[in-house]
Amino acid sequence: MPDNWDWVARKRNSVLRWGRITWYLSCKYAGDEEAFRRKFQLSGEQASKYSIHGGAIPIRVPGVEGIVGIVIVSGVAQEEDHGxxxxxxKNNWDKREV
Incomplete structure (x- = not known):
């Protein structure tokens, strides 16, 4: 759906700014976007660029500074996006490859 592109962008922006999984942000603020907005003193326009709904996970590589990529899913309930x-x-990561 076209709106999913907006959700993807908002989730991406949240991961890049706060460096956290969006599910973590959702849990920390009990899904309360208004409390999140107030905590970071975001105007309504600024807040519209971020989302604390689950479904975005930063990818980091040992020895490389910062986030190298983000995996983002959008289209179902946030718990399912994250799941x-x-x-x-969980099913494909082989720690022997690291």
């Missing part, structure tokens, strides 16, 4: 990413990483 899709979690399941793929």
């Amino acid at each position: 899709v990413i979690y399941d793929v990483i």
Whole structure:
């Protein structure tokens, strides 16, 4: 759906600014976007660029500074968006490759 592109952009912006999984942000602020906005003193326009809904996870590489990529899922409930990413990483990550 076209709106999913907006959700993807907002989730991406949140990960880049706060360096956290969006599910963490959602849990920390109990899904309360207004409390989140107030905490960081974001105007309504600024807040519209971010989302604390689950579904975006930063990718970091040992020895490399910062975030090198972000995995983002949008289109179902935020728990499911996050769960899709979690399941793929859990089932496909081989720590011997690191």
